[in-house]
Amino acid sequence: MTHLYLIAQIAGRTVAIDSEQVESVVDIGEVTAVPRAAGHVRGLAALRSRVVTVVDTQAALGLEQAGQVARRAVITQIEGHHYALLVDALEDVAPFDLLPLSAGVALDAAWRATGRGIVERDGEPVLAIDLVSLVPGHTAQAA
Amino acid sequence: MDDLLQEFIAETRETLEALSGEIVAWEAQPDDRARLDAIFRFVHTVKGSCGFLDLPRLARLSHAAEDVLAQVRSGNRTPDRALVNGVLAVVDRIGEIVEAIDAGTGLDDSGDDLLIAALAEGAQEVVQLGGAVAQRAPARSVRLNVDLLDRMMSGMSDMVLARNELARRLRAEDIDPAIEAALERLSLTVGEMRDTVTRTRMQKIDALFSALPRMVRDTAAGLGKSVTLHIEGADVELDREMIEVMRDPLVHIVRNAIDHGIEAPGARRTAGKRENGRLVVAARQSGNQIIVEIADDGRGIDVERLIAKAAAAGHGSENELRALSEKARLALVFLPGLSSKDEVTEISGRGVGMDVVRASIEQIGGRVELDNAPGKGLRIAIHVPLTLSIISAIVVGAGGQRFAIPRQAIEEIVTERGDAIRIDMVGGARIATVRDRRIPLIGLGRLLGISADARDEGQMLAIVNIGKGSYALAVDTVLDNEELVIKPASPAVMSTGLYAGQTLPDSGLPMLMLDVAGMAAVAGLDFSRGLGDAGADEDAAGETEVPGVPALLFADLDGVRRAVPLGIVDRVEQIDAIHIRNAAGRLRVAIDGRILPMLAQDRLPDGRVSLLRLKDGESEVAYAIEDALDIVVLPEEVIPARAPGPVGGVVLLDGEQVELLDAFWIFAEYGAGAEDGPAPLCLLAGDGDGWMAAFVRPLLESAGYRVVSELAAGETPNVVLAAAEAEGVEGQPAPLVRLRRRKAAAGKADESIYRYDRDGLLAAIESRVANGGSR
Incomplete structure (x- = not known):
């Protein structure tokens, strides 16, 4: 089935995010730290009157921190809570068909939990990911 | 009713x-x-x-x-x-x-x-009676979708934030006073709106409790029992939605307690209890929950009979049920259609309440806990989550970050440098001794790992009570006292166990509210023995002595050490001297968007001024001081002053004479003046151009009237004020005072008042309210 996908850069890779999981795309302002929370919780940010939990997607994937801090984020809502998942860049929104991962492809450990399939963009395969699995505290039921 | x-x-x-x-x-x-x-x-x-x-x-x-x-x-x-x-x-x-x-x-x-x-068995089929459908009366209240209220709330918060940003940007440059005035007005309206909107969602739990006394009385009387009801924590505020959901469960539980729990007077005498049954209904906020407890001193739940019933109803064999944990056995009471009592009564039926109770509480994400003491009583605790709640909080700073602490949890705040405070290391743990009371100490910055340096961080100690014990929380600064709307944070944040929720204060920067009980657990404080017990003993001992009146000892501006009863000190805070003016005949300070009358015993210093904010419940007075020194207990003997004034007497403290402020005199002289009953209501009718609202309203309000431009439903004005030329303002069942624009009266029959005749206007309104004002 054809779905609308958001093509974004996370940790230097191009990924596709199902637009149904995306509420909006914003630039995050000042972030209030949450001491002693898990490493991928960057903190809290205000999005108009709403408080969102900012998730460092690189840390959530267990990848090394790239030096610079992303400000752009994808807002998603999971079980009544809003999360801002930091992305390096947003490239495109377009309809794609979700294809299963080719047989035998072993994803990198970091991406294995979150990969859901592949979309083909101009002949180039792009990993479609599930945002829920990137959010700490929800990983268990998503994986 | x-x-x-x-x-x-x-x-x-x-x-x-x-x-x-x-x-x-x-x-x-x-x-x-x-x-x-x-x-x-x-x-x-x-x-x-x-x-x-x-x-x-x-x-x-x-x-x-x-x-x-x-x-x-x-x-x-x-x-x-x-x-x-x-x-x-x-x-x-x-x-x-x-x-x-x-x-x-x-x-x-x-x-x-x-x-x-x-309905009887074997009866004839009933013929459907097409009874005439009665006319629906127009509803006096409306029921709204909660979603709509939520959207209104978040729209309101957006508006506040937009206003704040506008104000910040405007203040960055020189602005036209007219714009400033407009902004002020906007701010005021937005502030009022926010209060109203918030109130639509929040309600004091008193709304739930107010019906209880009557219900308990009637229920008990119907059963020939006598029950004393104690209600605690009626001013805890929570979401209206929660209150609605809890209404029926609470009624069920209270009825059950009286019917099944509390025994008849005769049986109580035999069991060696007082004839009067005791029922306690208490609400309190704890961490991120509101807990409503219903405790009776009746016979409790008979678990054996419960098991027999459950087995009879086919929920398993008796042996199986007996093998369950004590908690699980008790939980059998929640099975549908099960009763722990044999007779069926008008009052509470067959214990069906409990499955309904649990269903409704769980529906809002809460839980019901039972604490059964057979023969001694039953305590049922309803825990509901704090989905949205306004909490009076103290904002503290640690490691450059701000956190909120529920004010309810704080016993007092002292500075670390105070004479009565000492901090020691005992076996690797820090212990604070506050006036001979020894309690564990947690450094907030260190606990959170945000102020890494090992220097003794924390200038201020907040003494926090978590029910089973107290501890001192060391923070860098105590910043503010705010009413905050607390919402639950995401699981990733809550899983730390340190936070009770998140909030978005007016600054637009999110802030976390600390869970004081959670922090104690994370820090590994164990109150089941040792220090906690010592504290409890001390408390018990303290109760038997005659408690002295606690007072705040401070250095006044004129260098004299004075004391003021702690009960009337709302808080101590610092303010820039530029907010203090000699205005309209007395010293006044602008603070929190309000103007308070102010007292100072000497010339004010430049720069920062420490203020005591004194409150007698209604009015508030500010008192400038040099520095707050300590909290002391006043001796019984107070030598009265020779003449009435701000100083009411002198007491002996540690061999030193200390002057005591006369709270009574201060409020009589500076307070707004307590009204007898509600303030008379003055209606501004036909005030098309807003002149009256702008000019007359402040005058009337300062004279103790309540002023509105439009009546709310059910309100009757005591007096109506209108311009001389205004039409269609008759017809109110209250005396009318007209204001004319010209100074001279139009003739003898002209009873109108010149609109800038301040004294004349007040006198006219006063006399008419006194003569004809039907409330």
């Missing part, structure tokens, strides 16, 4: 609407257990509400239907067509009666007996 009736009508109407589908489905399939339970719950709820609303007719009908349905539930009767029709006829009749009550019209009750008779 009227409100309760309206609530009942609205609720019954709503349930009936929702139920109509169930009824039809049940009719088609009478053995459908879920449908049966839904209808059963409805009649049970109606019955419960009727009891304390005094609606005997509805009570009779619903009781009859409940009986029959209970028989069906327990399998004693099969739901045949006659029975289904009979029950449906009763449900319809309940709807008709409710509409009739709402419309204030009567409804012929001749059919009731027929309907009830039709």
Whole structure:
């Protein structure tokens, strides 16, 4: 089935995010730290009157921190809570068909939990990911 | 009581609407257990509400239907067509009666007996009576979708943030005073709006508790028992939605407690208890929950009999049930259709309450806990989550970050450098000794890992009480006192166990609220022994002594050490001297968007000024001081001053004479002046151009009137104020005062007042309120 996908850069890779999981795309302002929370919780940010939990997607994937801090984020809502998942860049929104991962492809450990399939963009395969699995505290039921 | 009736009508109407589908489905399939339970719950709820609303007719009908349905539930009767029709006829009749009550019209009750008779086994099928549907009265209140309220709330918060940003940007440059004034007005309106909008969502739990005394009295009297009710924490505020959901469960539990729990006076005497049963209903906020506790000193739950009943109802063999943990055995009481009591009574039925109770509480994400002491009593605690709640909080700073602490949890705040405070290291743990009381100490910055340096961080100590003990929390600064809307944070944040929720203060930067009990747990404080016990002993010992009046000792501006009773000190804070002006005949300070009268014993210093904010419940007065020194206990002997004034007397403290402020004199002289009863209401009629609102309103308000431009429903003004030329302002049942624009009166018959004649206007209004003002 054809779905609308958001093509974004996370940790230097191009990924596709199902637009149904995306509420909006914003630039995050000042972030209030949450001491002693898990490493991928960057903190809290205000999005108009709403408080969102900012998730460092690189840390959530267990990848090394790239030096610079992303400000752009994808807002998603999971079980009544809003999360801002930091992305390096947003490239495109377009309809794609979700294809299963080719047989035998072993994803990198970091991406294995979150990969859901592949979309083909101009002949180039792009990993479609599930945002829920990137959010700490929800990983268990998503994986 | 009227409100309760309206609530009942609205609720019954709503349930009936929702139920109509169930009824039809049940009719088609009478053995459908879920449908049966839904209808059963409805009649049970109606019955419960009727009891304390005094609606005997509805009570009779619903009781009859409940009986029959209970028989069906327990399998004693099969739901045949006659029975289904009979029950449906009763449900319809309940709807008709409710509409009739709402419309204030009567409804012929001749059919009731027929309907009830039709429920009996083997009765004739009931003929559907097409009773005339009563006219619906226009509703005085509306029920709103909670979603809509949520959207209104978040829109309101957006507005506040937008206003703040606008103000910040405007203040960055020189602005036209006219724009500044407009902004001020906007701010004021936005502030008022926010309060109103917040109030639409929040309610004091008193709304839930206020009906209890009457209900307890009536229920107990009906059973020939006597019960003393204690209510605590009625001013805890929570979401209206939660209050609505908790209403029925609370009624059920209280009734159960009186009916099943508390024994008859004779039995109590035999058991060596006081004849009067004791019932305590208490609400408190704890961490991210509101807890409502209902405790009685009755006989508790008989677990053995409960097991027998559960086994008889087919929930497992007795041996299996006996093998359960104590908690699980007790939880059998929540099984549907199970009763721990044999007789069926008008009051609480068959213990069905408990499955309904648990269902409704769990529906809002709460839980019910039982604490059973057979023979001694039962304590039921309803925990509901704090979905949205306004909490009075102290904002503290640590490691450059701000956190909120619920004010309720804080016993006091002291500075680390105070004479009565010492901090020691004992076996690697830090211990604070505050006036001979030894309590564990947690450094907030260190606990959170945000101020890494090992220097003794924390200039201020907040003494925090978590119920089972107290500890001192060291913070860098104490910044503010704010009313905050607290919402639950995401699981990733809550899983730290340190936070009770998140909030978005006016600064627009999110802030976390600390969970004081959670912090103690994370820090590994163990209150089950040692220090905690010592503290408790001390408390107990303290209670037997005559407690002295605690007072705040401070250095006044003129260098004299003075004391003021702690009870009237709302807080101590610092303010820039530029906010203090000699305005309108006395010293005043602008603070928190308000102007407070102020006292100073000497010339004010430049720069920062420390202020005591004194409060007597209604009015507030600021008192400038040099520095707050300590909290002391006043000796009993106070030598009165020779002449009345701000200083009421002198006491001896540690061999030194300390002057004591006279709170009474200060409020009499500087306070707003307590009113007797509600302030008289003044209506500004036909104030098209807003002149009166701008000029007259402040004058009247400062003279103690309540001023409105439009009456709310049910309000009657004591006096009406209108311009001389305004039309259509007669017809209010209150005396009219007209204001003219010209100084000279138009003639002898002209009773109007020149609009800038301040004294004349006040005198006229005063005399008319006194003479003709019908309240």
